[in-house]
Amino acid sequence: MEGVPLHAVAEGSGPPVVLSAGLAMAWFDWDPVAALLVAAGRTVIRFDRPGHGLSGPAAAPPTAAGEARRIAGLLDALGGPGRVPVTVVGHSLAAFHAEAFARLYPERTAALVLVDGSVEEQPRTVLPAGLRTGAARALGRALTAAGIPAAAGPAARRAAVRLSRTGGGDPAARDLVHRCYRSGRVWRGILLENARYPDMAAEVLALRRGRPLTAPATVVAGYDGSGSAAALRWLDRQRGLAAVLGARFETAAPAGHLVMLDRPAVTARAVLSASPGVAALPQRRA
Template identity: 75%
Template sequence: MNPPPRFLRVDGIPLHVVVEGTGPPVVLSAGLAMAWFDWDPVAALLAARGRTVIRFDRPGHGLSAPAAGPPGAAAEARRIAGLLDALGPDGAGPVTAVGHSIAGFHAEAFARLYPERTAALVLVDSSVEEAPRPLLPAALRTGAARALGRAVTAAGLPAAVGPALRGAAVRASRAGRAADPAARDLVRRCYRTGRVWRGALLENSRYLDTAAELLALRGEHPLKAPATVLAGHDGRPGDAAARWLGRQEALAGLLGARFEVAEPAGHLVMLDRPHQVARAVLDTV
């Protein structure tokens, strides 16, 4: 049985939070356009192994309220810290910060900016940008994302095809093109709303800016926590897969982190290899 949802106001924005288990805290943050329930298998394993598991939806994702502004690495790190403060005893003590895909930027930023609050860092098939260079002005990209989000919502596309697009994206991101395991009612509740698609467009519009900000943080704030980089590989041969694993391994080397390959797994490693993700969290500390 899933724990009841909670909503906590952080920086003026109501965030949807799910907390379960007892013990040292672990914060799980999913990738672009994903939701708290995408961590269900991992959360259950960690809670059973004596961890307080904290899952939350970033603004504009899952059930959280829309974002007030575009995200950034430091801003998302502060959001995690504010969430832990709002949770009180559940968020007390150094946490293991776990970030998937673009949320890997946020988790690493948190570990660098709040070393005293970080027990470990785990990056799950994290986004990697070795030399991010945004081409267009940030304000132009953000404005375009907002306009597109409004147009998509006004046209009724989220209600018409939102859940189907979510299902197709999940299948494309899993080993063997496995189906989306999420409950249909939760998918409809989240992905039939324009709020989620607007949130994803807004976050994606600042992807390279967030990567560049993290690059600057690496030069100013050393990483003091133990870290693991867990890369997904579906087992298929090819130059693209080899390059991706090489970039993930280089990221681990840059961070002084342990490198591990989850196989077979697509980009959604937490759905394809939940036991391996949970073990990486437990072993990193």
């Protein structure tokens, strides 16, 4: 897609749901949620953005509109499931992409769900975008040449997941983690996407001014239950995001940033409840 081989997985049947993972994550990080959605009668579509998971290397710096087009192109390529409006779900950084899709393709959007989505009320940049992009590319090449991804990539992934959860370690299969995170391609993609984070945040703010959100929206915030100032501040910012979007607000607790791993049932229920007239999962412990 756009010259980059895109890895995607579609499973199940019924109303379609697109799941897009955050920075440095892969399609398999949605496994627990995907299983619940398929069991509830949904077609679940997962994919890896360029430079992530098993997709090809990132050929160009990402933009929010570009990632929205990528989702639209993926749906076009899938045929049947992509011909009806979808519930688009974005985690963390991918919340920018999901919101951009909902605003740019309202006729293709049944609902929008943001899972502990990135929030930037006033995005600021210190360095020009071109300089940040160049630095990210140079660092990625240097790390790859030094063999850092091959030597420490999987361990870095495991550590990041542990730090982003309240419920344990990394449940991903060892072979998948090694296949993805030993690759310099993935770490170059991560650095490039991270370098353009503030630009995508600003792009979404601009879309909010000119492209109304017509689909029902839900914001799900992860809360670790600690009562710390940082945790409460994050909840306030997530509530603020919901208010800006006119969205329903839910808290998943206890959960870290990787809500889909800590509270998969809460996440699945939020997705299933997002579209009017569609039954949700029965209430039970996550």
